[in-house]
Amino acid sequence: MSRAEQPSRRTVLAAVAATAVAAPAVAGGAAPAVAAPGGSSASGATGESGSRRRRPAGQVDHRAWASFRDWRSGTAQGTRAVPGRRPGIAIAAPAGTLDYTDPHTGTTAPWEYAVWTSPVHRLAVPATEVIASWNAETPAGTWIQVELRGTYSDGTDTPWYVMGRWAAGDQDIRRTSVDGQGDGRSxxxxxxxxxxxxxxxxxxxxxxxxxxxxxxxxxxxxPVVRRLGAMGSDIPDRFTVPASVPRLARELVVPRYSQEIHKGRYPEYDNGGEAWCSPTSSQMIIEYWGGRLTEEQLAWVDPSYDDPQVCHAARYTFDHEYAGCGNWPFNAAYAATFRGLQSVVTRLGSLTDLERLIAAGIPVITSQSFLEEELTGAGYGTSGHLMTVIGFTADGDVIANDPASPGNEAVRRVYRRREWENIWLRTKRYNASGKVVSGTGGVCYLYFPAHPSLRQRLALAAVGVR
Structure with a gap:
């Protein structure tokens, strides 16, 4: 099946949702080192329940818990706040023991557990969608579950929804999302x-x-969770977005990796490299920041394969329920297993936001979908694809490391600004059959130093990330 013919997860899920409404540390050793720029961690103003708040951008609200004060502000059942330059939350004394049956192995095992619950965060933007993301260390014999509960605009509450069961390795549980969750309204x-x-x-x-x-x-x-975030958004339906004015000409030097050279490799991870745009993009930026995998960590990969780190990224971002490597928070969590990095999943509002980040030296992984004729020079169409934006030309066109390239040497692409801006930021589009389907509305992954420089902190704050 060609990339243009393949239905993306989000296209399929949107169709399923519409039907329902109509019907009533990296595994294998110590965390690899990252040479991260210096600087102190960001601090922000506090709002209700001790929340750090961003100024509303009108469509996106991003809230993170990452400071010692944040971790002390929640409700603890057997957890403790861990102080230090990068604080976190960890098990102090277990609240109890439970049996967990892994749905992907059938294995049942007992686990000690402890629970931390955040204060209520009132969204500056009443949301139609929320995505959680996290940064955590999960040594062998540990894992975490992340859940979300919300309050509707009519004052009633959602159930507790599982947003992910995650471990850096795969020797204890299979990292997984959970299907079939809903209450008839969400x-x-x-x-x-x-x-x-x-x-x-x-x-x-x-x-x-x-x-x-x-x-x-x-x-x-x-486990130690260093960062926990929720990104709420209400992006209006739109087939086109206003054009932005170019403000930056700069290109970052980011490693170039092709997913296509891995086609057919390790088909147990979403049929191999043809579907590995997300982990390939993640690995590019991880290595931009200095992250490296050791020979021991890569020993499981066939030694005849080039770029074994891409195979590793696919394995350790793989979602066993979704049966793919494109789970957005799982990719962000994988990046944060590299020492000195943190990560979030969020939405940006314009190419101006992207320019701010590039100016501060922060490349961005973006999600988009398009027909071949909608993006000049791509040579393919896609119902869902990740690529890495590394800069802008003097004319304002987008410079991207596009993993959907025949080899590493062809990964660097220049795409027309107006075309690229629209396919990334729109929420509605027409597919090859003329049917209206969904777009991603500016979704991106941001990977950046655990202790950003002042310039990086200001750029991140400008796009709502603290």
Whole structure:
């Protein structure tokens, strides 16, 4: 099946949702080192319940828990706030023991657990969608579960929804999203909470996140969560977006990796490299920041394969429920297993936002979908694809490392600004059959130093990330 013919997860899920409404540390050793720029971590103004708030951008609200004060502000059941230059939350004394049956192996095992629940965060933007993301260390014998509960605009609450069960390795559990979650008014589609019918005016006006930390009984090991975030958004339906004015000419030097050279390799991970745009893009930016995998960590990869780190990224971002490597928070969590990096999933509002980040030295992984004729020079169409924006030409055109290239030497592409801007930011489009389907509305992954420079902090704050 060609890339243009393949239905993306989000196209399929949007169709399923519409039908439903109509019907009533990297595994294998210590975390690799990253040479991260210096600087102190960001701090922000506090709002209700101790929340750090961004100024509303009108369509996106991003809230993160990452400071020692943040971790002390929640409700703890067996957890403790970990101080230090990069604080976190860890198991102190387990709240109890539970049995977990892994749905992908059938194995049942006991796990000690502890729970941290965030304060309620009132969204500056009443949301139709919410995506959670996290940065965590999960040594062998540990894993985490992330859940979300929200309050609707009519004052009622959602259930607790599982947004992910995650471990850096795959020796203890299979990292997984959870299908089949909904209450008739909202649903979770792989990694995204969504209001089932936004046209009713129903919105999510507040939310809280819950972390459950697990470890094998009696081991004394603990996961440590360093960052936890929720990105709420209400992006209007749109086939086109206003054109932005070019303001920057700069290109970052980012490693170039092709997903296509991995075609057919490790088909157990979403049929091989043909579907690995997300982990390939992630690996490019991880290495831009200095992240490296050791020979020991790569020992499982066939030694005849070029760029074994791309195979590794695919394995360790793979979502066993979705059966693919494109789970947005799982990719961000993988990047944050590299020492000195942190990550978020968010939405940006324009190419001006992207220019701010590039000016500060921060490349961006973007999600888009398009017909071949909508993006000059791509040579393909796609119902969902990730690429890495590394700069802008003097004319304002987008310079991207596009992993959907025949080889590493062909990865660097220049795409027309107006075309690229529209396919990334729109929320509605026509597919090859003329049917109206969804677009991603500016979704991106941001990977950046755990201790950003002042310039980086200001650029991140300008796009709502603190």
């Amino acid at each position: 649903s979770v589609w792989t990694d995204t909470f969504a209001i089932d019918d936004a046209a009713t005016g129903l919105r999510l006006v507040a939310c809280r996140l819950r972390l459950t930390l697990h470890r094998r009984p009696g081991t004394g090991a603990t």
